[in-house]
Amino acid sequence: MLLRLWVPILASVCLVASGSPATAQEKSGIKPGFVLPQRSARILLIRPTIKVGAQSTGGMFEPNADWTAQAKENLAVALAAAQTKLGNEILIADEPIGPAATTMADYRALFSVLADSVIRYQFFVGNRLPTKKRKDAFEWTMGPGVADLAKGTGADYALFLFNEDQYGSTGRKILQAFAAMAYVSVKSGEHKGFAGLVDLHTGDLVWLNADLAMGGDVRTPDGAQKRVSQLLKNFPGSSQSAAPASAAK
Amino acid sequence: MRALWKVLAAMAIVVAAPLAAKGDPLPTLPPYAGAYQPQGMDERGLWMMVDEDERRLRDSKAVVSDPKLQSYLHDVVCRAVGAPRCDSVRIYVVRNAAFNASMAPNGMLVVQTGLLLRVRNEAELAAVLGHEFAHFELRHSLVGFKQKRSATDVMAWAGVAAAGAYTYGGTGAYNTVRTAQSVQNAAFGSIFAFSREQERQADLLSMAYLKASSYDPRCFADLWGRVMDEADATARGRRQRSTRYDRVAFFATHPATLERATYLRELAIAMDKSGEDGRARLDAAMVAWRPQLLADQIKLNDFEGTDYLLGELAGAQWTADLLFARGELYRSRGNPRDLVSAAGFYRAALEQEPSNADAYRGLGLAQMRSRDPAAADSLRRYLAMKPNAVDSAMISTLIQ
Numbered sequence: 001m002l003l004r005l006w007v008p009i010l011a012s013v014c015l016v017a018s019g020s021p022a023t024a025q026e027k028s029g030i031k032p033g034f035v036l037p038q039r040s041a042r043i044l045l046i047r048p049t050i051k052v053g054a055q056s057t058g059g060m061f062e063p064n065a066d067w068t069a070q071a072k073e074n075l076a077v078a079l080a081a082a083q084t085k086l087g088n089e090i091l092i093a094d095e096p097i098g099p100a101a102t103t104m105a106d107y108r109a110l111f112s113v114l115a116d117s118v119i120r121y122q123f124f125v126g127n128r129l130p131t132k133k134r135k136d137a138f139e140w141t142m143g144p145g146v147a148d149l150a151k152g153t154g155a156d157y158a159l160f161l162f163n164e165d166q167y168g169s170t171g172r173k174i175l176q177a178f179a180a181m182a183y184v185s186v187k188s189g190e191h192k193g194f195a196g197l198v199d200l201h202t203g204d205l206v207w208l209n210a211d212l213a214m215g216g217d218v219r220t221p222d223g224a225q226k227r228v229s230q231l232l233k234n235f236p237g238s239s240q241s242a243a244p245a246s247a248a249k
Numbered sequence: 250m251r252a253l254w255k256v257l258a259a260m261a262i263v264v265a266a267p268l269a270a271k272g273d274p275l276p277t278l279p280p281y282a283g284a285y286q287p288q289g290m291d292e293r294g295l296w297m298m299v300d301e302d303e304r305r306l307r308d309s310k311a312v313v314s315d316p317k318l319q320s321y322l323h324d325v326v327c328r329a330v331g332a333p334r335c336d337s338v339r340i341y342v343v344r345n346a347a348f349n350a351s352m353a354p355n356g357m358l359v360v361q362t363g364l365l366l367r368v369r370n371e372a373e374l375a376a377v378l379g380h381e382f383a384h385f386e387l388r389h390s391l392v393g394f395k396q397k398r399s400a401t402d403v404m405a406w407a408g409v410a411a412a413g414a415y416t417y418g419g420t421g422a423y424n425t426v427r428t429a430q431s432v433q434n435a436a437f438g439s440i441f442a443f444s445r446e447q448e449r450q451a452d453l454l455s456m457a458y459l460k461a462s463s464y465d466p467r468c469f470a471d472l473w474g475r476v477m478d479e480a481d482a483t484a485r486g487r488r489q490r491s492t493r494y495d496r497v498a499f500f501a502t503h504p505a506t507l508e509r510a511t512y513l514r515e516l517a518i519a520m521d522k523s524g525e526d527g528r529a530r531l532d533a534a535m536v537a538w539r540p541q542l543l544a545d546q547i548k549l550n551d552f553e554g555t556d557y558l559l560g561e562l563a564g565a566q567w568t569a570d571l572l573f574a575r576g577e578l579y580r581s582r583g584n585p586r587d588l589v590s591a592a593g594f595y596r597a598a599l600e601q602e603p604s605n606a607d608a609y610r611g612l613g614l615a616q617m618r619s620r621d622p623a624a625a626d627s628l629r630r631y632l633a634m635k636p637n638a639v640d641s642a643m644i645s646t647l648i649q
Contacts, residue, residue, distance in 0.1 A: 179409045181413065182415070
C-alpha cells in the first residue's frame with residue numbers, strides 16, 4: 001500500500017548489545033591446494049560496496065557521503081599498494097553498459113549471497129552444513145559463467161569487497177557510558193566487511209575473509225591501510241601475519 | 250531534550266491532524282526548481298545510499314525492460330504533476346504482482362506491476378504516481394529519517410533510565426521503570442504516527458496535483474474502494490478475518506484505507522471538478538503486458554481475491570484475455586466443478602479470439618482432468634497452432 005523507502009530502525013530497538021556473537025566463528029577460508037601464481041596475477045576489482053557513516057544515539061546508521069567518498073579513495077589507494085607489494089596487478093573494471101551491466105549486477109548479487117552462505121554455513125562452525133564439515137573443505141563456486149565478467153580485461157581473478165563502518169556518535173558514546181553505569185552493555189560503532197577472490201576461469205571461490213569487528217579508520221589513509229591489511233588477511237600468496245585484529249575502535 | 254521535544258511535537262501534529270483535516274484546503278504546489286541537489290549531511294548521506302541502490306535496481310532483471318511502457322509512465326507522471334517537475338524522476342517497473350509503488354528520496358520511482366494491473370484508468374494511476382511524487386517533493390524520506398532518529402534516541406535514553414532505576418533501586422524505581430517504558434512506547438508509536446501523517450500529506454498534495462491536471466480527481470477514492478473489496482475477498486478465501494478499515498493499528502505506516510477513501514472522496518467532491526479518465530490510453534499501453542500480469546496474479550494462489558479482481562477488470566464486458574485468465578484461475582484450483590467452469594471460460598475466450606492457442610491448451614487440460622474424451626482434440630489443436638511451444642513434448646505424451 002504505497003510505501004516509501006523504509007529506513008531500517010530495527011537495530012535501534014535492541015538497546016542491549018548481544019554479548020559474544022559466535023565465539024567459535026572462523027574469519028577466513030581458502031580453497032585447499034590453491035596457490036596464486038606468483039607475481040603475475042591480474043585481479044579485476046569489482047565495484048566495491050563501501051558505506052561509511054555514524055551510529056546515532058539510538059543505534060541507527062547515519063550514512064555520511066563525505067566519509068564514504070574519503071573511504072573509497074583511501075581504500076582504493078591502500079588496496080593497490082597492498083597488491084603491488086604482493087606482485088599482483090589490480091584492474092579497475094569500467095562501468096559496464098548494456099547486457100554486460102545486467103551480467104555484472106547478477107554476479108554481484110550472487111556473490112553477496114555466496115559470501116553470506118559461506119559466513120553462515122562454513123565459518124560459523126556450529127552451524128555447518130553436512131557437506132562443509134570435512135576438515136579443510138572449502139568448496140564454493142559461482143559457476144564458470146562468471147568468466148563473462150573478465151571479457152576484454154585479461155583478468156584471471158575477481159576481487160569483491162564489502163565494507164561498512166558506523167562510527168559511534170558522541171551521543172552514542174555518552175549513552176554507552178551511562179548504560180555502563182547501569183551495568184548494561186551498549187555497543188558503540190560497527191565495523192564489518194568481507195572480501196572474496198573468485199577464479200574467473202572456473203568460477204570457484206578461492207578465498208574469502210569476513211570480519212565483523214575491524215580496526216583502522218577508513219577515513220584516513222593510514223587507517224585505510226590497516227583496514228585493507230585486515231580485509232586481506234590470509235590472502236593467497238601473502239604470508240603476512242596481519243595486524244592484530246583489535247576490537248572495534 | 251531537543252529530541253524529546255521533537256517527538257512530542259510530532260505527536261501533537263498527529264493528534265491535531267485529523268481535526269484539521271476536516272476543512273483542510275489543499276496545499277499549494279511547492280515552487281519547483283530543476284535538478285535539486287541534496288543539502289546537508291543527512292540528506293546527502295541518504296541520497297548516496299539510494300543512488301547506489303538505484304544503480305543496482307537499474308541493472309536488475311526484476312525490472313521490466315520496455316522503453317515504450319516506461320515512456321508511457323513518464324508521460325503519465327508529467328500529465329499528473331506538470332511538465333518540468335516530472336523530469337526529476339526515473340521510473341522502474343518491477344515485476345511484482347502485489348499492489349504497491351514506492352519513491353526514494355533521490356527521485357527513483359518504483360512501480361510494481363501489481364499496481365498497473367489494478368488501476369482501472371489512467372487517472373487512478375496518475376493519482377498514485379502523484380502521491381509518490383509528493384513524497385519526493387516534500388522530501389519525506391529525509392524528514393522521516395530525522396524523526397526516526399529522534400524517536401530512537403529517546404527510546405535508547407529511556408531504556409538506560411529504566412536500566413539505571415532497576416539497578417540502583419530506591420523508592421521511586423518502579424515508577425521510573427514504568428514511566429520509561431511509557432516513554433519508549435510513545436516514542437516508538439510516534440514513528441508510525443509520523444509515517445501516517447506523511448502519507449496523508451502525500452495524499453493531499455496528490456489531490457492538489459490532480460486539481461491542476463486534466464484528470465478527474467474522484468478516481469483516487471475509487472481505487473481505494475476496490476482495494477478494500479479485494480482485500481475482503483482475499484480474506485474470505487483464506488478463511489481469515491477481514492481487516493478493520495475504520496481503525497488505525499499501532500504499527501500502521503499508512504492511514505486506514507477507509508479513512509483515506511473517505512477524505513479523498515470529500516476532497517474530490519469539494520473540488521467540484523470533472524476531467525478525463527484516460528482509460529483508452531492506459532488500455533492501449535497495457536495491452537501487450539496484460540497477459541503476463543494476469544498470469545503473475547494467478548500464481549499468487551489467491552482465488553477469491555483474483556476472481557474479484559478479474560470481475561472488476563471486466564466490468565460489464567468480459568474480454569478474451571480476462572476469460573482466459575479466469576479459466577486458468579479455476580483450472581488451477583482444480584475442483585471437479587472448477588474444471589467445468591474453466592472449460593466454459595476457455596470456450597468463451599475462444600469464441601472471441603479463435604486464434605488463442607493457450608486457451609485450447611487450458612481447455613484440453615481441463616477436459617482431460619474431467620475425463621472428457623474431447624480433451625485430445627483440444628490439445629491437438631493447441632499443438633497444431635503452436636508447434637514450437639515449450640511444453641509441446643509433454644503435451645504430446647498426454648494425447649498418445
